[in-house]
Amino acid sequence: MKFVSLLGATGSIGKQTLDVIASHPEQFRLSSMSVGKNIDAAEEIIREFKPEICAVQNESDAQVLRSQVETSTKIVSGMEGLIEAAVSTESSVVVNSVIGSVGLLPTLKAIEANKTIALANKETLVTAGHLVMEKAKKHNVDILPVDSEHSAIYQCLNGEDRNRVEKLILTASGGSFRDRTRDELKNVTVKDALNHPNWSMGAKITIDSATMMNKGLEVIEAHWLFSFDYSKIDVILHKESIIHSMVEFVDTSVIAHLGQPDMRVPIQYALTHPERLELVNGKRLNLWEAGKLHFQKMDYDRFRCLKLAFEAGNIGGLMPTVLNAANEKAVELFLDGKISFLDIEEMIERAMLQAENMNQPELDAIQETDKRTRYFVESLLNKGR
Numbered sequence: 334m335k336f337v338s339l340l341g342a343t344g345s346i347g348k349q350t351l352d353v354i355a356s357h358p359e360q361f362r363l364s365s366m367s368v369g370k371n372i373d374a375a376e377e378i379i380r381e382f383k384p385e386i387c388a389v390q391n392e393s394d395a396q397v398l399r400s401q402v403e404t405s406t407k408i409v410s411g412m413e414g415l416i417e418a419a420v421s422t423e424s425s426v427v428v429n430s431v432i433g434s435v436g437l438l439p440t441l442k443a444i445e446a447n448k449t450i451a452l453a454n455k456e457t458l459v460t461a462g463h464l465v466m467e468k469a470k471k472h473n474v475d476i477l478p479v480d481s482e483h484s485a486i487y488q489c490l491n492g493e494d495r496n497r498v499e500k501l502i503l504t505a506s507g508g509s510f511r512d513r514t515r516d517e518l519k520n521v522t523v524k525d526a527l528n529h530p531n532w533s534m535g536a537k538i539t540i541d542s543a544t545m546m547n548k549g550l551e552v553i554e555a556h557w558l559f560s561f562d563y564s565k566i567d568v569i570l571h572k573e574s575i576i577h578s579m580v581e582f583v584d585t586s587v588i589a590h591l592g593q594p595d596m597r598v599p600i601q602y603a604l605t606h607p608e609r610l611e612l613v614n615g616k617r618l619n620l621w622e623a624g625k626l627h628f629q630k631m632d633y634d635r636f637r638c639l640k641l642a643f644e645a646g647n648i649g650g651l652m653p654t655v656l657n658a659a660n661e662k663a664v665e666l667f668l669d670g671k672i673s674f675l676d677i678e679e680m681i682e683r684a685m686l687q688a689e690n691m692n693q694p695e696l697d698a699i700q701e702t703d704k705r706t707r708y709f710v711e712s713l714l715n716k717g718r
């Protein structure tokens with residue numbers, strides 16, 4: 334029996350993780366969880382899974398939840414509560430599926446508590462990859478990727494000599510606007526942007542996918558997870574999302590990971606690694622049904638966010654923190670209807686241009702930069718960009 338702590342239980346990855354846990358009750362048990370603001374969903378999860386601890390974002394919601402549900406589950410709140418959910422039970426693995434850099438501290442604390450990390454929360458690695466990987470090494474803790482591309486690469490690299498790798502090749506669906514020109518992006522709506530062709534995901538990552546920042550964040554995530562230089566990481570457009578990513582070797586061989594676009598696969602693999610379990614109600618991949626698979630060279634002028642992410646990764650230091658925080662804030666403003674779609678990349682670029690950098694930043698500097706960058710992006714709203 335594996336005891337699981339699940340951060341972000343009410344989200345897209347969180348719910349699919351609960352599906353995996355419920356589908357193999359003899360293998361998994363939920364020992365703690367966190368939610369943000371959706372306390373109605375939290376109540377249902379508590380009733381079904383009876384975790385020891387549930388963390389909610391705000392104390393006022395925690396009080397409501399305590400009064401609503403008669404349970405032995407301890408309801409905690411705030412960042413302290415989120416960390417308690419990550420470290421305080423006997424779980425051996427923490428699935429981190431919160432959205433944004435708020436996931437960084439609980440990840441670091443869970444590593445200190447020697448928990449395996451099943452990481453969906455890519456912003457954590459983008460904003461402070463060196464701190465996370467250093468700590469994981471020090472505590473001999475595995476960081477297992479949940480992100481579909483990274484789970485694919487992890488599996489393609491299995492048993493291979495890293496020195497014989499030519500390139501990691503991340504596939505990108507192209508997102509909601511893959512067939513539109515830059516000119517056609519000027520007036521797109523939030524509703525259009527949220528309509529991803531292949532994956533049903535939370536709002537923020539769906540917008541990231543439409544701007545191609547998702548792939549940019551994934552490039553930085555791959556750099557930290559697999560320790561490859563950015564010159565060895567490539568991105569290719571593949572609109573069907575059947576090939577989840579590939580690894581090319583020095584002898585020109587390419588190993589690819591294929592499957593239906595179903596996040597329960599990488600979630601479950603991260604929980605069972607190095608073993609595999611049947612995926613309950615999993616749809617098998619029949620390539621004759623999938624039909625033709627398409628590939629296209631990436632156009633970095635069309636998808637400027639991807640270019641900015643490569644730049645931030647190559648510059649290093651605090652620049653990926655700035656990229657990530659500016660993106661989080663700009664996406665929030667777009668979702669709130671305050672800026673246009675193309676303003677997202679413009680704001681990120683401006684945040685990067687004004688940023689002061691430093692090498693090997695400590696946690697304090699990262700947190701301060703994250704905060705300052707968000708203020709900067711917000712201030713652009715009032716400056717008549």
Ligand SMILES: NC(=O)C1=CN([C@@H]2O[C@H](COP(=O)(O)OP(=O)(O)OC[C@H]3O[C@@H](n4cnc5c(N)ncnc54)[C@H](OP(=O)(O)O)[C@@H]3O)[C@@H](O)[C@H]2O)C=CC1
Nearest residue numbers: 341343344345346368369370371431432453454455534535
């Ligand atoms: N969805 C997907 O298929 C994939 C997602 N990922 C990554 O996984 C992560 C989660 O994505 P996804 O599940 O789509 O996101 P969702 O928006 O669907 O879920 C986010 C979760 O985080 C909680 N949350 C939000 N803000 C806070 C906060 N300030 N403090 C604590 N908890 C918070 C939400 O709580 P509540 O709803 O209760 O407010 C919810 O449980 C992201 O980093 C994403 O990039 C990676 C690959 C695929």
Ligand SMILES: CC(=O)[C@@H](O)[C@H](O)COP(=O)(O)O
Nearest residue numbers: 480481505506507508542547
């Ligand atoms: C399911 C998953 O891992 C997402 O990150 C997905 O990759 C988004 O698709 P694109 O960013 O390729 O559109």
Ligand SMILES: [Mn+2]
Nearest residue numbers: 480481482551
């Ligand atoms: Mn992905």
